[in-house]
Amino acid sequence: MRTLKYSRQRESIKNCLMNRTDHPTADALYLSIREEFPNISLGTVYRNLNLLVELGEIIKFTCGDGSEHFDFTTDQHYHFVCRTCGKIIDLPVSMVRSTSDFFTEEMPGHAETHALFFYGECNHCMESKLES
Amino acid sequence: MRTLKYSRQRESIKNCLMNRTDHPTADALYLSIREEFPNISLGTVYRNLNLLVELGEIIKFTCGDGSEHFDFTTDQHYHFVCRTCGKIIDLPVSMVRSTSDFFTEEMPGHAETHALFFYGECNHCMESKLES
DNA sequence: ATTATAACAGTAACAATTATCGTTATTATA
DNA sequence: TATAATAACGATAATTGTTACTGTTATAAT
Numbered sequence: 671m672r673t674l675k676y677s678r679q680r681e682s683i684k685n686c687l688m689n690r691t692d693h694p695t696a697d698a699l700y701l702s703i704r705e706e707f708p709n710i711s712l713g714t715v716y717r718n719l720n721l722l723v724e725l726g727e728i729i730k731f732t733c734g735d736g737s738e739h740f741d742f743t744t745d746q747h748y749h750f751v752c753r754t755c756g757k758i759i760d761l762p763v764s765m766v767r768s769t770s771d772f773f774t775e776e777m778p779g780h781a782e783t784h785a786l787f788f789y790g791e792c793n794h795c796m797e798s799k800l801e802s
Numbered sequence: 803m804r805t806l807k808y809s810r811q812r813e814s815i816k817n818c819l820m821n822r823t824d825h826p827t828a829d830a831l832y833l834s835i836r837e838e839f840p841n842i843s844l845g846t847v848y849r850n851l852n853l854l855v856e857l858g859e860i861i862k863f864t865c866g867d868g869s870e871h872f873d874f875t876t877d878q879h880y881h882f883v884c885r886t887c888g889k890i891i892d893l894p895v896s897m898v899r900s901t902s903d904f905f906t907e908e909m910p911g912h913a914e915t916h917a918l919f920f921y922g923e924c925n926h927c928m929e930s931k932l933e934s
Numbered sequence: 935a936t937t938a939t940a941a942c943a944g945t946a947a948c949a950a951t952t953a954t955c956g957t958t959a960t961t962a963t964a
Numbered sequence: 965t966a967t968a969a970t971a972a973c974g975a976t977a978a979t980t981g982t983t984a985c986t987g988t989t990a991t992a993a994t
Binding site: 805807808809810827828829844845848849852868869870 | 980981982983984990991992993
Binding site for chain 3: 673675676677695696697712713716717720736737738
């Protein structure tokens with residue numbers, strides 16, 4: 671079995687992700703982390719993000735914009751995607767029901783997890799549209 | 803304004819997608835259509851699929867496997883993704899409780915559309931696991 | 935028939951991600 | 965504490981899915 675070894679880069683990636691409320695892509699994180707580690711490699715960012723996903727410490731998802739997003743919040747929750755500014759907002763856990771609670775009829779299989787995305791315009795974008 | 807012109811390739815792409823219950827990627831469709839048009843270009847498949855999406859005749863979605871899938875069914879419905887065989891099964895909205903029922907709290911914006919995916923194992927895969 | 939142009943096939947370009955490779959840093963063991 | 969084993973590194977090449985470009989062909993309007 672493989673034994674993990676500490677790395678300052680991984681620590682930094684994890685911390686960086688923890689302190690952000692957006693849901694950055696690997697590349698967005700890479701840009702941030704380069705401030706602390708100017709010569710970190712993009713490959714290292716990808717490698718560690720995927721490792722953290724495997725370990726269950728973070729989650730990864732795609733919302734249809736062509737790239738993967740990473741989220742430090744691992745417990746079940748949903749996302750609101752603003753099509754105007756691109757922001758991805760976490761929807762509070764209080765809204766969440768268990769997977770089986772969704773079904774009214776018999777399913778074509780056993781669903782372990784589910785993902786729910788809302789697409790529209792966030793309050794901030796709607797307000798700034800009124801102002802102009 | 804641009805006026806559409808008929809093309810046998812587009813017709814074939816549309817028919818092919820209409821006659822499939824899976825939700826093929828552009829590449830999967832390309833392989834099928836080459837049986838009828840041996841020298842069709844993958845670019846033509848992409849171009850026409852995106853055009854059909856623009857026209858609202860088909861829809862496009864990603865379920866997290868890194869590529870876009872195309873669906874002839876345009877009315878609102880959900881998807882069940884089997885993680886064992888990769889099959890994507892359409893779920894009529896009637897099968898799932900109205901999503902708005904779950905949201906007691908205020909949303910952080912105005913949601914125009916939403917997408918809901920279930921991930922697990924389909925009945926077929928569960929059965930073949932029992933047999934072996 | 936002629937002309938305009940949408941669509942084509944082929945291919946190059948692109949963006950996101952993963953794999954490779956020689957080197958460095960971390961941890962286990964002597 | 966020195967040494968050995970190897971996880972992780974940075975740099976870069978390769979891969980994958982998709983889009984854009986280019987010269988040619990097919991469709992439909994005049």
